[in-house]
Amino acid sequence: MNDFLSQATVVWLSFLLQSLAYATPVLFAALGELLSERVGVINIGLEGLLLVGALTAVLVASATGVPLLGVLAALVAGVGGAALFGLFGVVLRRDQVIVGTTLNFLALGLTGMLYRAATSGGTSAVTAPSLPPIFGQGSLSVGGLTLLALILIPLSHWLLFRTRLGVTLRATGEVPEAAAASGSNVIGLRFFVCLATGALCGLGGAALSIGILNTFTEGMTAGRGFIALAIVVFGRWTPYGALFAALLFAAADVGQSRLQAANLVPLGADGRPLLSYPVFLAAPYILTLLALAIRGAKVRAPAALGKPFDQG
Amino acid sequence: MTPATLTRGLRDLPLLLLCVGVGVLVLAGVILLVGANPLLVAQALGEGAFGSPYKLANTLVQTVPLLLTGLSVAVAFRCQLFNIGAEGQLLVGAIAATWVGTLPLPPAIHLPLLLIAGAMAGAVWAGIAAILKIGRGVQEVLSTLLLNFVAIQMVSWMVRGPLQEADRAFPQSDPVAVPARFTLLIPNTPLHSGVILALLVAVLLWFYLRWTVGGFALRSVGAGAEAAEAAGIPLARTLVLTFLLSGAFAGLAGAVQVSGVLYRLSEGFSPGYGYTAIAVALIANLSPIAVIPSALFFGALTVGGTAVQQRIPGVSSVVVQVLQAVILLALLGYYWAKEQRQKQEGATTP
Numbered sequence A: 001m002n003d004f005l006s007q008a009t010v011v012w013l014s015f016l017l018q019s020l021a022y023a024t025p026v027l028f029a030a031l032g033e034l035l036s037e038r039v040g041v042i043n044i045g046l047e048g049l050l051l052v053g054a055l056t057a058v059l060v061a062s063a064t065g066v067p068l069l070g071v072l073a074a075l076v077a078g079v080g081g082a083a084l085f086g087l088f089g090v091v092l093r094r095d096q097v098i099v100g101t102t103l104n105f106l107a108l109g110l111t112g113m114l115y116r117a118a119t120s121g122g123t124s125a126v127t128a129p130s131l132p133p134i135f136g137q138g139s140l141s142v143g144g145l146t147l148l149a150l151i152l153i154p155l156s157h158w159l160l161f162r163t164r165l166g167v168t169l170r171a172t173g174e175v176p177e178a179a180a181a182s183g184s185n186v187i188g189l190r191f192f193v194c195l196a197t198g199a200l201c202g203l204g205g206a207a208l209s210i211g212i213l214n215t216f217t218e219g220m221t222a223g224r225g226f227i228a229l230a231i232v233v234f235g236r237w238t239p240y241g242a243l244f245a246a247l248l249f250a251a252a253d254v255g256q257s258r259l260q261a262a263n264l265v266p267l268g269a270d271g272r273p274l275l276s277y278p279v280f281l282a283a284p285y286i287l288t289l290l291a292l293a294i295r296g297a298k299v300r301a302p303a304a305l306g307k308p309f310d311q312g
Numbered sequence B: 001m002t003p004a005t006l007t008r009g010l011r012d013l014p015l016l017l018l019c020v021g022v023g024v025l026v027l028a029g030v031i032l033l034v035g036a037n038p039l040l041v042a043q044a045l046g047e048g049a050f051g052s053p054y055k056l057a058n059t060l061v062q063t064v065p066l067l068l069t070g071l072s073v074a075v076a077f078r079c080q081l082f083n084i085g086a087e088g089q090l091l092v093g094a095i096a097a098t099w100v101g102t103l104p105l106p107p108a109i110h111l112p113l114l115l116i117a118g119a120m121a122g123a124v125w126a127g128i129a130a131i132l133k134i135g136r137g138v139q140e141v142l143s144t145l146l147l148n149f150v151a152i153q154m155v156s157w158m159v160r161g162p163l164q165e166a167d168r169a170f171p172q173s174d175p176v177a178v179p180a181r182f183t184l185l186i187p188n189t190p191l192h193s194g195v196i197l198a199l200l201v202a203v204l205l206w207f208y209l210r211w212t213v214g215g216f217a218l219r220s221v222g223a224g225a226e227a228a229e230a231a232g233i234p235l236a237r238t239l240v241l242t243f244l245l246s247g248a249f250a251g252l253a254g255a256v257q258v259s260g261v262l263y264r265l266s267e268g269f270s271p272g273y274g275y276t277a278i279a280v281a282l283i284a285n286l287s288p289i290a291v292i293p294s295a296l297f298f299g300a301l302t303v304g305g306t307a308v309q310q311r312i313p314g315v316s317s318v319v320v321q322v323l324q325a326v327i328l329l330a331l332l333g334y335y336w337a338k339e340q341r342q343k344q345e346g347a348t349t350p
Helices: A007-038 A046-064 A067-091 A096-118 A144-162 A164-174 A176-181 A186-212 A224-234 A239-261 A277-298 B003-033 B038-050 B053-078 B086-101 B107-136 B140-158 B194-211 B213-223 B225-230 B235-262 B273-283 B288-311 B319-348
Strands: A133-137 A140-143
Touching (some): A007 A140, A007 A144, A007 A186, A046 A067, A046 A186, A046 A224, A067 B319, A096 B003, A140 A144, A164 A176, A164 A186, A176 A186, A277 B140, B003 B319, B053 B086, B053 B213, B053 B235, B086 B107, B086 B235, B086 B273, B107 B140, B213 B235, B235 B273
16 A cells, blocks of 8 residues: 555655544543533543543453454443433532542542452453454554544534534523423433433543553543543534544644654753653643633633523 | 531431441442452551551641642632642642752741742642633633643653752652751651641631631622622632632642652652542531541541552552542432422421
8 A cells, every 4th residue: 555655645644544543532522521511511520431431441342352342331331420420410410510520530440440350459451452443554544433433523513503403402501491491301301411421431432442552551541531621612512623623632642752752852952852751741731721711712611501400 | 506507417417327328338339349348448448547656647647738638629619619720739839849948048937938839839820720710711620620730741840850859860859958848746757747737727718718808708709609799799809819729728738748748849749639639628518627527537548548458459549539439429419318308398388
């Protein structure tokens, strides 16, 4: 295949495809959060849901030897975790930020405990067969979950903005009282969307653990759930916006690691790198903060975001 | 506390115990699931935290940063500001404290300067979130969280760059000067006099919230921003002040860790104090005085969790995080049940 492409094209194409692969877990989580926030539920437990999905995918894929089963199990586990969030955050009307934080604690602790139990105290790593790419190979390939995420973007755009259900969903996040008055079951809708968020995060977790890598490490999500939250805001609560933002962040991430690997980081007078490793690692977070600062005034969250609704 | 509120509190006690009981049972189930005995885990936890004077001192030392960051979260949440950034504010507080602590300064004022530097750095870090919220409408949940990640990398950079030790052998700072360290309260234990400072801060915050105009404004904004503004309370000023106060407490926590425990800056010194602080503050129902026993409880869990990991095979110290989550969920359930009961009473009494 490389015979047909010039060297520069290969470099750029592999850069783009690698960025896509890195963006996939965050994209799933961001899409889930986008739907959730559109119905008025802020779920900051994405990080925890991603972890649950990542661990489940590895454990099931390694036990069965079938990566696809790992992905399905991760989806189910994500729904389970989200059901807990929905129970407290939507049905029992507790503060969603607090419930989300609790979910993160729970997921970090539980996945850590279970993984250590599965590896007999961290002495042996569990490796799982990773998902084979749908097409291409090596650094020029596209994974199945990446493809799925790319299909879900226009699909959710269509759902939100072109269907009657979409109108109802968005009304639920803007004026839940009006949605309820016109006959919608606000609590039921919110709970259902919550489960969908969990399913998407489960897939995102699987994309991370057996899509990009083939193992699990404690806290391996490393803040991706929080980056996804920022991506939703940066993308102005639209699926295409989220795709753009997720790609931008992933490209920055991949770009910095490539620059470092290629030793293209400028050195200072004392022979030490001018920009050290931590500065690179902090870059995506600083970028997100800057993005929020610049776009802050122009974006408007769904009006009922984070406000519990009492159907009475 | 009036007799009426006391009896109401006593009446709610069985409900609270029921919720926590259910939570503990769930946790016991999880421990059984990973193949360990929950009773042995509980015993190792208690013994590890309180089993000897030395262990008790250890527990108290762990309590101090949790108390200060717990106060940081409590004061912010009281004003309906979801500052999830105590962790980052603690880290930058530690950076600033280390910087001041390693400067050649007069011994008599070295410790106070170190503490002030830590608190100010924490306040500045929280101030970024304040500016973003008030100036640009950015939710503080997002900004404070992101700032945590930036702060983690900032520590990494500091201990490899500007603050790295003189002989540049390890990614850590030089030790802070001896006069800038807290003295030990009890010799041969790790217990340092920073614990007194932390208790003092808790009492001061209680006084501030309860008895001052600023504290009243803070609580009013927390009870309802629009109503408070309509009543003439300066909204933006109150929000900024609360952010700064909250950040200062967390920054102080970092400074106290440097000056009382670590004596130098290194990576990963905080096992997530700033996140545990959220649980600490919530369980204390955001009351500064109640944060004291709450922090002690979590301090004991932290120390006990390490003992569990050492003694019980297959159970890691993260069991403590699960316990935190379970207790929080139990409390959320309790508040819901209490609300339901009040609603029913409201419906039956005319």
